Amino acid sequence: MVKAGARRPARERLLDAAEELFFQHGIAATGVDAILRRAEVAPATLYAHFAGKDHLVAAYLQRRHERWRATWDDALDRCGDDPDARALSVFDALETFQSGAGARGCAFLAAAVEVTDPEHPAYRWLAADTQLLDDRLRALAEAAGADDPGALAAELLALYDGALAARTRRAVGDDGGPAPLPCRVLGATAIARHRA
Known part of the structure; x- marks a missing residue:
């Protein structure tokens, strides 16, 4: 069975996870691994969409x-x-x-x-x-x-x-x-x- 979150594109799942975790715990306290787990993506997927955590933070705030x-x-x-x-x-x-x-x-x-x-x-x-x-x-x-x-x-x-x-x-x-x-x-x- 496919999870509901898996139907969304990986970039959106990353942004959703970042928004939830950054807002709940803070940016510095949220590691990339926690975002990857929440978004259910591999590290390569993160770096295919964003140059790194700082750029993910920027995209989260832009959205x-x-x-x-x-x-x-x-x-x-x-x-x-x-x-x-x-x-x-x-x-x-x-x-x-x-x-x-x-x-x-x-x-x-x-x-x-x-x-x-x-x-x-x-x-x-x-x-x-x-x-x-x-x-x-x-x-x-x-x-x-x-x-x-x-x-x-x-x-x-x-x-x-x-x-x-x-x-x-x-x-x-x-x-x-x-x-x-x-x-x-x-x-x-x-x-x-x-x-x-």
């Missing part, structure tokens, strides 16, 4: 970045032309993106602790995530009529980071921890305050 961006794009599409809803769409996207049982925290913030060398192949995806958040939140804050779009964008980003941290705390708590922060509500209050 995650592309999924996050697509999720946020979908959330923006659902908002129509409502500038306030569009500025708050980051919270809607986060709710969709992290709706799984094991969802917690931010893969990019976790990876940024370990990938600090700008020459590392994964570094560009850490920068891309930061750039997407900064640029998009500022543009959305401006479209929402903020008197200081940079300040509103920074506040929305702080709330977004708080929402990620709250998810992590709930994921590691025995009873689920405290209720999630009402970040979308706080964001709406911030938008109104920055327009006043």
Whole structure:
């Protein structure tokens, strides 16, 4: 009998294994052997697709970045032309993106602790995530009529980071921890305050 994971191409199984293990245990703490076992591939298969572990880390973050961006794009599409809803769409996207049982925290913030060398192949995806958040939140804050779009964008980003941290705390708590922060509500209050 063929296992369900075996039907996926080897490259996808490697990325799935890397995502699960890197996010759960950290990049440095996850050895290539653990990824190979989880993906059920031979070492030659890994090196046929990636130049090494660093390039696998980069591909994992690239795939995650592309999924996050697509999720946020979908959330923006659902908002129509409502500038306030569009500025708050980051919270809607986060709710969709992290709706799984094991969802917690931010893969990019976790990876940024370990990938600090700008020459590392994964570094560009850490920068891309930061750039997407900064640029998009500022543009959305401006479209929402903020008197200081940079300040509103920074506040929305702080709330977004708080929402990620709250998810992590709930994921590691025995009873689920405290209720999630009402970040979308706080964001709406911030938008109104920055327009006043």
